[in-house]
Amino acid sequence: MGGLFGVFSNADCIEDLFYGTDYHSHLGTRRGGLAVKNSGGFQRFIKDITTTQFRSKFEKDIKKMHGNKGIGVISDHDDQPLIINSHLGVFAISTVGKINNLEELAKKALQNGSHFSEMHGGEINPTEMVATIISQGNTFEEGIQRIQEMIDGSCTMLILIDNGIYAARDKLGRTPLIVGEKLGSYAVAMETCAFPNLRYKITKYLGPGEVIFISKNGLEQKIKPGNRMQICAFLWVYYGYPASCYEGINVEVVRYKCGSYLAKFDNVEIDLVAGIPDSGTGHGLGYASEAKTPFSRPFVKYTPTWPRSFMPQDQTIRDEVAKMKLIPIKELIKDKRLLFCEDSIVRGTQLRKTIQRLYDFGAKEVHMRPACPPLVYGCKFLNFSRSRSELDLAGRWAIKEIIGKDVDDPAEYSDPESDKYKAMVNVIRKKLQLTTLHYQRLEDLVTAIGLPKEKLCTYCWDGVE
Numbered sequence: 525m526g527g528l529f530g531v532f533s534n535a536d537c538i539e540d541l542f543y544g545t546d547y548h549s550h551l552g553t554r555r556g557g558l559a560v561k562n563s564g565g566f567q568r569f570i571k572d573i574t575t576t577q578f579r580s581k582f583e584k585d586i587k588k589m590h591g592n593k594g595i596g597v598i599s600d601h602d603d604q605p606l607i608i609n610s611h612l613g614v615f616a617i618s619t620v621g622k623i624n625n626l627e628e629l630a631k632k633a634l635q636n637g638s639h640f641s642e643m644h645g646g647e648i649n650p651t652e653m654v655a656t657i658i659s660q661g662n663t664f665e666e667g668i669q670r671i672q673e674m675i676d677g678s679c680t681m682l683i684l685i686d687n688g689i690y691a692a693r694d695k696l697g698r699t700p701l702i703v704g705e706k707l708g709s710y711a712v713a714m715e716t717c718a719f720p721n722l723r724y725k726i727t728k729y730l731g732p733g734e735v736i737f738i739s740k741n742g743l744e745q746k747i748k749p750g751n752r753m754q755i756c757a758f759l760w761v762y763y764g765y766p767a768s769c770y771e772g773i774n775v776e777v778v779r780y781k782c783g784s785y786l787a788k789f790d791n792v793e794i795d796l797v798a799g800i801p802d803s804g805t806g807h808g809l810g811y812a813s814e815a816k817t818p819f820s821r822p823f824v825k826y827t828p829t830w831p832r833s834f835m836p837q838d839q840t841i842r843d844e845v846a847k848m849k850l851i852p853i854k855e856l857i858k859d860k861r862l863l864f865c866e867d868s869i870v871r872g873t874q875l876r877k878t879i880q881r882l883y884d885f886g887a888k889e890v891h892m893r894p895a896c897p898p899l900v901y902g903c904k905f906l907n908f909s910r911s912r913s914e915l916d917l918a919g920r921w922a923i924k925e926i927i928g929k930d931v932d933d934p935a936e937y938s939d940p941e942s943d944k945y946k947a948m949v950n951v952i953r954k955k956l957q958l959t960t961l962h963y964q965r966l967e968d969l970v971t972a973i974g975l976p977k978e979k980l981c982t983y984c985w986d987g988v989e
Contacts, residue, residue, distance in 0.1 A: 530682045533708060536592060538560065538586050538589050542586045547718035551600075551715070555571070556581060558594060560590070561684055578598060602650060618681065620680045630653060668692050691736050693731065693733060695750065696754045698754055710738045754981040773973060785971070786865065787813075787815040802825060822860075827849070868895065869918045869956075876957070891961070897963050898948065918952050919934065933987065935987050940963070
């Protein structure tokens with residue numbers, strides 16, 4: 525995934541840029557980058573953040589930086605921001621999204637005389653691809669429109685030029701982009717949790733495909749938003765930070781409602797409710813309140829030194845991190861009937877080992893209530909499903925176990941009333957050694973978010989584009 529943050533100020537912007545970008549650290553795991561424009565030109569730093577937090581990596585570098593405008597990025601893939609020299613002038617660019625037709629676009633660009641630097645593994649940097657196509661336009665606005673029309677997938681971007689910042693939300697608004705304002709400064713972010721402590725107030729949610737330009741003249745709309753929006757619903761379920769809002773709807777409030785809906789249609793007898801920390805906590809609180817059952821923490825997460833468990837690429841290391849960071853509390857586990865809320869079950873690999881640890885500490889029963897439906901389609905728009913292969917998804921390996929092979933289209937396994945759906949869920953339940961397993965219904969998730977379904981991307985659950 526990734527996160528973007530930009531600042532235009534009448535004064536030096538480095539402190540706001542540094543902390544604002546850091547507030548997007550939950551969205552990426554590999555690279556962090558900052559770029560500023562000042563009277564001496566562009567300054568840029570890019571750091572590896574796979575093992576060390578963004579903040580500690582950049583503490584020394586920001587002391588060398590100065591300027592009244594800049595952009596920052598947390599990336600899960602490529603080195604950013606890039607500094608590009610083109611006929612439009614020198615500019616810095618950062619992007620977030622997924623380009624499925626990257627090779628096709630690169631082939632066309634190469635035929636037109638363009639050239640690209642190779643990333644590790646021989647891949648083309650997608651941000652460089654975007655910058656190349658934008659540079660072929662007569663204006664930045666024209667170039668941005670061109671790339672949005674050419675991309676299969678999505679691309680949200682910030683472009684830093686001599687006198688301001690272009691902010692462009694992807695064509696269908698799958699990722700958010702929000703403007704905050706305080707006296708003398710504008711900021712643009714993907715996560716509004718970056719605003720309160722920096723004293724910014726939300727003034728605008730960019731629409732799908734909308735492009736604005738921020739400069740000393742204020743905020744200027746360059747391209748109007750489109751009529752169709754499909755923002756990723758998984759933002760509210762998992763990826764978004766609890767303090768953030770998208771389309772004016774707070775993440776934690778939605779998670780609380782998700783838990784409430786899970787409890788409303790449940791009749792299991794349990795002793796306590798918990799959330800798999802930390803993303804399941806809001807869902808668990810909502811469940812416990814609706815069910816009038818005590819909420820507790822049989823597991824606590826040790827956060828000072830352990831990173832997110834899905835950060836390392838090696839599964840063995842990822843499993844070890846997942847185990848070491850969760851510390852069980854035996855007094856809240858032994859002889860208890862436990863119900864856990866979780867944001868989702870992606871692969872189920874780590875969850876299975878977590879559940880086994882609960883039984884090892886004396887749990888009588890373990891029930892699971894994921895806050896979204898089974899994931900049966902790999903995300904092809906934002907790299908959101910945290911799985912390298914669609915076949916790794918819990919729903920897909922369960923289907924393969926039932927029929928002995930994968931299916932081209934698992935749509936018939938997405939209907940919670942169908943026998944095939946129930947069989948798939950039962951296979952997952954047995955594999956995870958759960959007493960019961962009930963997933964959130966898609967219609968309840970949509971209701972919890974509060975937007976019409978046609979304005980949400982729910983592809984990973986129902987395959988609908």
